[in-house]
Amino acid sequence: MTWWAIVLIGCGVGFFAGLFGAGGSAVGTPLLHASGVPAFAALASPLPAALPIALAASGAYRERGYADRRVVTWSVAIGFPATVGGALLTPYLGGPLLVRITEGVVAAIGVRLVLFPHEPRERAEETGAFRVRMVMVAAVVGVFSGLLANSGGFLLAPLYLVVLHLPIKRALATSLVVAAALAVPGTVTHWALGHIDWLVVLAYAAPATPAAYFGARLAIRSNPEWLTRIYGAALALLACVLLIVRK
Template sequence: MSVAYTVSGLFVGVLVGLTGVGGGSLMTPLLTLLFGFSPATAVGTDLAFAAITKGFGTIAHRAHGHVQWQVVRRLCIGSLPAAVAAILVLKSAGELNAQWLHAIRLTIGVSVLLTVLSLLFRKQLLAWLARNPRFQLEGRSQAVATVAVGVVLGVLVTVSSIGAGAVGATLILLLYPHMKPAEVAGTDIAYAVPLTAIAGLGHVWLGTVDWNLLLALLVGSIPGIWLGAQLSRALPERLVRAALATTLTLVAIKLVS
């Protein structure tokens, strides 16, 4: 079975390399729907997986100066305490019963749908914001909104392991529309590292990380990300994103039904 996990890691890694998104939004549903892992184990293992892979991504982006550290700091002020609070709530629940597992599964489904919306309508949202500059936040209001976004993402990522990628990048871009695409990507990855690390450590504390599964996923995903990055030069991004959005929509429907 570990071969199947490695192949799944390879598949998800290729998609991440192609599009920059799809890690948590595909990995967690894949583990629950295809392999039958409990939602809690899928989330915990995927968070540990994300913390490792995003750590390498941050090193690369930092070397190129693509990280806006002020934005990272604001997001972390909101997301890190929110992640700790979410872990404590899960811990206080004790043994996760059927209702809790159903709630986590539902949260995963909603998070996947948010990822789809961010993939499909990001350009339209930015175009609307450009036509209506009065809605663009600045100064203190922008800082407060960034911290608030961090709180939402902290809870979402800790409970579902989804949201730090496409959803986070879209919200950053809406709050800071003048940032370059590479800066958005670098900033999104940089704030996600401490968030997924804390959330992942929390899930280690909860006992919801499957270490053998994590190793098998990493073995497949690391070369998969490299392969996807090479393929991205040949395949149209619009086509790949459309295919990813369609896949995620079907996954979300299955999760919430």
């Protein structure tokens, strides 16, 4: 395990997370594991770091009022218990398997965003069907965020775009706020299970937090469609390389 590698990974993942509206856990896990961090520590240690990362990045969006409060409320209310449930299932699946699942999910989302970068519609109206979709998104992301020990941001932003039809910057901003909230129950649960290495958390989060803020500032000034395509390509490439290396 190389501490300088963890610092550099934190800096890169933080900037990436701020740029693309996620807490960075999904990307941090395979990179940390590749640098020598044991599987369960690589899986869980980025999770507490996701809280300051997401808060720093969401601050840049919050200054412009992008976050959707109704989606935040529903996502947190449903996502909290779902995250705890997913985290409790983690010991039964094994660390290496969960790292592989993380990489596979990241690759699939990346390909989807490259091929179909979804042109978001205007703010959706509050209807019964819309609330059902919000509940479904929150439940699915909550279980995955607990199971894969991430704050859910890598799933939230795409689902907010595709399922809830939020505009891109509103989806990114809302994703960051919810990711910060969902990092809390997952962190507590994985801490109780003994999966978190707090030295790794410190080395990872210290450079990632300011980098996330600058990444978000850049995203606000960028073209939405190109951001989506670049995001997808980066996710797919990274996940495929890591899957091949550890084949």
